[in-house]
Amino acid sequence: MPELPEVETIVRKLRPQLLDRIVQEADLRWSRTLAFPSAKKFRGLIKGQEIREVTRRAKFFILRLSDLSLLIHLRMSGDLFIKDSKIGPEKHDRLILKLSGNNSLIFNDTRKFGRVWLTANPEEVLGRLGPEPLSRSFTSKWLHTALHGKQRQLKPLLLDQTFLAGLGNIYADEALHIAKLHPLAASDSITAREAEALHAAVRKVLKEGIRRNGASIDWVYRGGEFQNYFRVYDREGKPCPTCGTSIQRITVGQRGTHFCPTCQMR
DNA sequence: TAAAATGTTGGGTA
DNA sequence: ATACCCAACATTTT
Numbered sequence: 001m002p003e004l005p006e007v008e009t010i011v012r013k014l015r016p017q018l019l020d021r022i023v024q025e026a027d028l029r030w031s032r033t034l035a036f037p038s039a040k041k042f043r044g045l046i047k048g049q050e051i052r053e054v055t056r057r058a059k060f061f062i063l064r065l066s067d068l069s070l071l072i073h074l075r076m077s078g079d080l081f082i083k084d085s086k087i088g089p090e091k092h093d094r095l096i097l098k099l100s101g102n103n104s105l106i107f108n109d110t111r112k113f114g115r116v117w118l119t120a121n122p123e124e125v126l127g128r129l130g131p132e133p134l135s136r137s138f139t140s141k142w143l144h145t146a147l148h149g150k151q152r153q154l155k156p157l158l159l160d161q162t163f164l165a166g167l168g169n170i171y172a173d174e175a176l177h178i179a180k181l182h183p184l185a186a187s188d189s190i191t192a193r194e195a196e197a198l199h200a201a202v203r204k205v206l207k208e209g210i211r212r213n214g215a216s217i218d219w220v221y222r223g224g225e226f227q228n229y230f231r232v233y234d235r236e237g238k239p240c241p242t243c244g245t246s247i248q249r250i251t252v253g254q255r256g257t258h259f260c261p262t263c264q265m266r
Numbered sequence: 267t268a269a270a271a272t273g274t275t276g277g278g279t280a
Numbered sequence: 281a282t283a284c285c286c287a288a289c290a291t292t293t294t
Binding site: 268269270271272274275276277278279280 | 282283284285286287288290291292293294
């Protein structure tokens with residue numbers, strides 16, 4: 001599933017192919033993919049826009065254009081790639097932007113959960129996100145204070161994008177294992193030392209994911225290698241890489257949650 | 267065969 | 281504030 005490292009991998013791959021291109025035409029093939037504005041306005045507004053910057057905020061892919069910003073959230077099964085404009089649409093292509101230079105940017109999304117916004121004010125979409133975990137605003141001191149400002153279980157809190165932006169189910173489980181913290185631990189019971197460990201673990205696992213070009217699981221193939229280095233995620237019954245104890249799988253906040261009962265004690 | 271599980275976000279209710 | 285359920289979906293597994 002596209003989490004922060006997967007989106008960062010896509011940004012890095014596409015940036016050189018997108019910069020300075022002009023959007024010539026939009027082919028919206030599944031109308032509900034577009035969150036804002038209307039399809040008619042979208043087609044008119046995006047035509048002729050030049051791509052000035054290709055970046056990311058949490059799991060959002062951001063194209064800064066001449067006058068507007070195009071935001072794309074891949075959700076569960078979205079993927080972005082460049083194809084020769086002569087090649088016809090594939091089965092799950094939801095939006096195709098025909099660019100100058102005979103290339104097209106394809107938003108392919110099997111499960112149709114992904115969304116696209118075209119707006120002059122990206123903050124209207126991004127404004128409620130928590131801190132960016134790889135930025136300097138994310139410190140262990142902030143994390144310790146913020147954890148004590150909530151009374152929630154650690155795992156669902158780490159997945160809450162308004163608390164901290166960018167972690168999904170895989171990286172949350174991996175970060176908690178590295179930090180040796182139980183997914184059900186109460187956020188306001190975390191010590192300064194534990195918060196420090198969690199802060200370091202989040203940054204470590206995200207950087208590791210980026211270094212491995214993200215993770216691919218099941219039929220949602222993204223081309224990364226991080227799936228070969230999971231410590232706990234999708235490893236129920238397999239040995240903990242640290243102590244050998246069998247990895248346990250429980251459900252927390254309706255999400256599959258994997259942890260080592262020996263390393264991650266409550 | 268049909269139902270359950272999967273995972274991200276947003277909306278609703280309590 | 282937070283816990284809970286459901287909805288948006290396609291695909292695989294039970």
